[in-house]
Amino acid sequence: MNKVIYENEQADLEISFSLNGSSVQVSIKPWETAIETLRNKLGLKGVKEGCGIGECGACTIILDGRAVNGCLILAAQLDGRTVETAEGLGVNGALNYLQKSLSR
Numbered sequence: 001m002n003k004v005i006y007e008n009e010q011a012d013l014e015i016s017f018s019l020n021g022s023s024v025q026v027s028i029k030p031w032e033t034a035i036e037t038l039r040n041k042l043g044l045k046g047v048k049e050g051c052g053i054g055e056c057g058a059c060t061i062i063l064d065g066r067a068v069n070g071c072l073i074l075a076a077q078l079d080g081r082t083v084e085t086a087e088g089l090g091v092n093g094a095l096n097y098l099q100k101s102l103s104r
Contacts, residue, residue: 015079019044020088028075035059035070037078038085046086061085 016025019042026041038044038061050058052071059070062084 013076015076017078017080018082020084026075030074030076032075033071034061034073034075034078034083037075038070038083044085044087 010030012027013030014025014027016023018024019038024042026037028037028041035047035049038047039049047061047070048058049071050056054069054072057069060067061070061073062068063073063078064081
C-alpha cells in the first residue's frame, strides 16, 4: 500500500551557507525556493520575485560568484555554498553604487 505524504508532513531540512560574508543556518522545506528563504526566513528584502520564471532578473543572487535567478534555485541548493545579495554589496556600512541607484 502506498502512503500519501502531504506537504505539511514533510520534514524540514537544515542547511548552512555563507550569506553576505556571514555563516547562517536555517530550517527549510524541501520545496522552498532560494528567494522564499532569503526574504521570508532571513529578512533580506533586496531579493524580489518579479516574474517567477527566471526572465526579469529581480530575484538575482550571486551564488559562488555567478549570477543566478533565485526563483529557479531551491533553497536546499544553497547548502555549503556562498551567497551574496544586494544587502551585501556595501563596504563598512556605506552603500555601493548599485545600492545607491536602487534606493532612488
